[in-house]
Amino acid sequence: MFKRFHIKLGISSKIAILVCSIAVLSVVLTSSWVFYKLDQIMIRESQQRIEHDAHVLSERIEAPIRSMCEDVAFLHDTPPISGIIRTLKSESGIDPIDNGSTFELWKKRLAVIFSGMIQAKPYYRQIRVIGVANNGREIVRVDRLYPSNELQVIDDEMLQEKGHRTFFQDIIKFPADQIYLSEINLNWDYGKITIPHLPVLRAAKRIVDDQGNTFGFIIINMDMRYAFKLLHSDLRDDVTMMMTNKRGDFLLHPEPSKTFGFDLNQPYLIQSEFPDITKQFSEIKKTHWSGFLNQDQPKKNWVAASLHKIYFDSSKPDRFLGLLLTMPREEILESFRPVHQQIFGVLFLLLLVAVSIGLFYSRSLIRPLMQIIEAIDSYGKGNTRSIHVANAPADETGILLQAFQHMVFQVEKRNNELRFSEARNRAVLEAAADSILTIDEMGVIQSANTATQDLFGYEANELVGQRIETLMPSPHREMHDSYLAKYRTPSISTEQSGESVLGRIREISGLHKDGRVFPIELSVSRTWINQKQLFTGIIRDVTERKEAEARLIAKNIELEQKNKEAEQFTYSVSHDLKSPLVSCTGLLSLLWEDMEDGDMDGVRKSAKTY
Numbered sequence: 116m117f118k119r120f121h122i123k124l125g126i127s128s129k130i131a132i133l134v135c136s137i138a139v140l141s142v143v144l145t146s147s148w149v150f151y152k153l154d155q156i157m158i159r160e161s162q163q164r165i166e167h168d169a170h171v172l173s174e175r176i177e178a179p180i181r182s183m184c185e186d187v188a189f190l191h192d193t194p195p196i197s198g199i200i201r202t203l204k205s206e207s208g209i210d211p212i213d214n215g216s217t218f219e220l221w222k223k224r225l226a227v228i229f230s231g232m233i234q235a236k237p238y239y240r241q242i243r244v245i246g247v248a249n250n251g252r253e254i255v256r257v258d259r260l261y262p263s264n265e266l267q268v269i270d271d272e273m274l275q276e277k278g279h280r281t282f283f284q285d286i287i288k289f290p291a292d293q294i295y296l297s298e299i300n301l302n303w304d305y306g307k308i309t310i311p312h313l314p315v316l317r318a319a320k321r322i323v324d325d326q327g328n329t330f331g332f333i334i335i336n337m338d339m340r341y342a343f344k345l346l347h348s349d350l351r352d353d354v355t356m357m358m359t360n361k362r363g364d365f366l367l368h369p370e371p372s373k374t375f376g377f378d379l380n381q382p383y384l385i386q387s388e389f390p391d392i393t394k395q396f397s398e399i400k401k402t403h404w405s406g407f408l409n410q411d412q413p414k415k416n417w418v419a420a421s422l423h424k425i426y427f428d429s430s431k432p433d434r435f436l437g438l439l440l441t442m443p444r445e446e447i448l449e450s451f452r453p454v455h456q457q458i459f460g461v462l463f464l465l466l467l468v469a470v471s472i473g474l475f476y477s478r479s480l481i482r483p484l485m486q487i488i489e490a491i492d493s494y495g496k497g498n499t500r501s502i503h504v505a506n507a508p509a510d511e512t513g514i515l516l517q518a519f520q521h522m523v524f525q526v527e528k529r530n531n532e533l534r535f536s537e538a539r540n541r542a543v544l545e546a547a548a549d550s551i552l553t554i555d556e557m558g559v560i561q562s563a564n565t566a567t568q569d570l571f572g573y574e575a576n577e578l579v580g581q582r583i584e585t586l587m588p589s590p591h592r593e594m595h596d597s598y599l600a601k602y603r604t605p606s607i608s609t610e611q612s613g614e615s616v617l618g619r620i621r622e623i624s625g626l627h628k629d630g631r632v633f634p635i636e637l638s639v640s641r642t643w644i645n646q647k648q649l650f651t652g653i654i655r656d657v658t659e660r661k662e663a664e665a666r667l668i669a670k671n672i673e674l675e676q677k678n679k680e681a682e683q684f685t686y687s688v689s690h691d692l693k694s695p696l697v698s699c700t701g702l703l704s705l706l707w708e709d710m711e712d713g714d715m716d717g718v719r720k721s722a723k724t725y
Contacts, residue, residue, distance in 0.1 A: 165354055176436065183316070187294055187320050194224075199254065202216065225255045241256065251283045290321075294318055300315070301378045339366070407419060419441065549654060550654035555647065586626055588625075591624065622636055635657060639651070
């Protein structure tokens with residue numbers, strides 16, 4: 116047990132002294148409250164400002180639309196319109212009322228009026244008279260060219276048929292006493308969308324003859340880029356402007372790729388970008404709304420917003436353009452940064468005072484802690500004798516130091532035991548005459564003793580980290596990983612299937628570094644460490660034994676061959692001596708008979724015969 120210190124002034128007491136600086140916290144809270152209130156004031160002022168701007172810009176966009184409607188009504192009533200109708204109905208092709216005026220002359224007069232009108236109104240892109248005859252063929256057309264802004268009266272051969280266009284079908288069905296206003300969409304010319312994209316708004320009035328039959332209509336195309344440019348010129352830099360049609364399709368957006376998606380088959384709605392505005396956008400009777408919107412989910416970055424609905428079409432009271440002005444919260448607060456900085460400066464001075472107080476009272480706490488840290492750092496570098504701190508304080512830091520010293524003692528004791536155990540095991544491994552290898556369950560060599568280096572010709576640093584297949588010739592090299600896979604797969608029990616090599620001695624071949632293949636005996640054991648398998652293999656070179664066995668086998672073969680040769684010789688000798696012996700036996704029998712009879716002449720005769 117540790118010796119208990121008598122705590123005179125503990126860390127908690129010293130920290131209590133520092134709590135005196137909590138006055139700074141009061142300052143911080145007060146400053147935060149002031150910041151919050153000032154921010155609220157700025158946000159309200161900004162919201163009122165963009166609401167006013169939205170109202171002004173709404174008037175700016177309505178003015179040219181009203182002017183275009185008035186110009187269409189004016190042009191509809193000009194003499195060339197009725198003159199063209201009269202000349203087309205006249206069999207002679209001459210106006211019966213204005214003698215000498217032909218169809219072509221009235222067209223030229225009308226083209227001059229159109230040119231003057233476009234010249235006076237820079238936002239007019241095109242003025243035309245389109246008849247219902249010839250599939251809606253244009254009769255007179257004056258264009259403002261882009262980007263030169265020059266005026267051009269289109270020749271007859273370049274006039275187009277517009278009977279297939281939606282606006283044509285809508286206009287000829289529209290009441291003759293009212294002005295038709297189209298959707299704001301991208302301009303089409305010669306069967307395709309104009310490049311660069313040209314957003315236009317069309318105003319038209321149907322032309323009828325004396326019998327009330329529809330002759331055609333007069334139509335003006337307003338270049339909405341000009342109107343949008345005027346709006347941007349009156350817009351503050353920190354305010355973002357967007358405009359939509361009644362459905363919510365973007366007509367104007369800071370990202371041009373999101374505009375006129377309904378014409379480009381890539382619709383993008385304001386309800387998708389600002390889900391919170393869906394309700395306000397769909398309330399027809401509510402002409403304006405101000406509040407806050409979020410674009411991010413979860414909601415983090417909100418914007419102050421003001422939505423104004425511009426009801427520009429008197430023939431369709433529920434039709435409107437949605438004008439949305441937004442100002443990000445960061446932009447609103449940015450204008451108030453100087454005041455924030457001044458308040459922050461005062462706060463910073465108070466913090467300096469608090470820090471000074473804290474440093475003064477924490478000095479006695481920090482010093483012994485630094486000594487302990489230095490002792491721990493020194494111990495981490497291997498100096499186990501530098502863990503004693505002089506003049507250890509009689510507080511919690513002193514207890515901490517004593518606990519650390521006890522921990523160091525226990526760690527050193529266990530380290531010594533571990534080093535002794537490792538040294539003993541290493542000595543056993545290094546003294547072993549057989550090769551001892553350890554691999555993991557993936558077949559990667561973890562350790563190898565000196566005998567392994569001598570046996571296979573590799574240095575230790577060459578083996579560790581390599582796969583065990585490095586020491587195997589084919590076909591064992593290619594098949595070994597499949598053997599290990601059986602031990603890595605819990606569903607496969609190699610012990611029960613009889614395929615386990617654990618605890619058995621097998622004779623296989625090893626591969627030397629120089630490419631030489633030699634016979635070895637292998638026994639494998641398995642150990643589990645931290646739920647991982649380690650396999651230890653003991654390998655013995657049996658080259659000499661194999662060579663001795665080979666020599667013994669060769670000697671046995673040689674002896675067997677000599678035995679066979681001796682048997683053959685015996686057979687040959689017995690065969691060759693058998694006949695003479697038989698003859699000798701016969702001769703002796705005859706001689707014996709002659710000798711028993713005393714016939715010496717017969718003996719001599721028999722001897723001569725053999």
